[in-house]
Amino acid sequence: MDLLAHLEAFVAIAEEGSFSAAADKLYVAQPVLSRRIKTLEQHLGGTLFDRTRRRVGTTDFGVLLLPHARDVLSRVDHLRQVASTALSTATHALGVPPDTDPAGLARVIRAGADRGVTIGVRELSAEDREHGLTDGSLAFAVLRVAPETASLRVALGLATASHSGPSGRAVHLEDLRPRRGAEGPPAPILTTGEDEVPFAAERLAKAAARAGISTGRIRSATSAAAVADALAGAAMLLCTAPFARRHALSWSPLADTALHRGYEFALSSRLTERRGAPEVTWLGPLVASALGATSGPGGVEPDTAPNDHSHHARIRLAARG
16 A cells, blocks of 8 residues: 555545545545545544545544644655755766866866756776666766767877877878887887777777787886876877877877777666756766767767757767666
């Protein structure tokens, strides 16, 4: 039995003095209301209303229970208000790649504050972002997917010191093969965690092999060490253009777009199913801008995206969980 619905019926009839008036107040059919009262009377073991008169009267038993029924409903309303307030003021965790633009993330946080939504940014690996969305520890996350199917794409390129870096034109991996007569070993190509997800690392390894670049030349490094080596001119760093700019590195995009990053911006299913969850169609374009992303197949440009539900669908704001 839905005790709250039955208590609402009891209180409404007692206050209105009529089954039909109470049914109108609660937007239910009168037979449904009558069945609820009959079920409640059976549950409580006594008659609540005297139905022998033109105006329905409350029995002594009903008069005794009425204040308690009102108290229960009042407490439930208060509980709902507390829950709604807690949800509106809770911090909603956003999982992003470690090299996301801090200034862009600041805009995300400020935009949330303007809308009464507290955003907490977490820099996580691609695997941890996926897990966090599934277990509910993240409300939103940027998921790594193949660029050819992604709603959002981020170009990858090679960066190094400005005095020895690429020219700015698109780089073909074949151009990086060691030249005859070159002094010393060729500069290593450094990758960081965001580009070491299995499918991306496998693609890079196969593309390098086709270009005649040895697998030993592609090395994993922490972000700080990779930037230091690139600034020293001792290595080339695989990274995004915004990341290279922030560290005063010269950057050129990879010609093979299959090696670029693909992303989906996703919501936890626990958030979408939660009553009182905030409306967040504004969030996807801001996150895309912080990533330095452009649209993928079926996507829209982050900087010109309209703030409506059709855009929400077009950027494939996927519910995960």
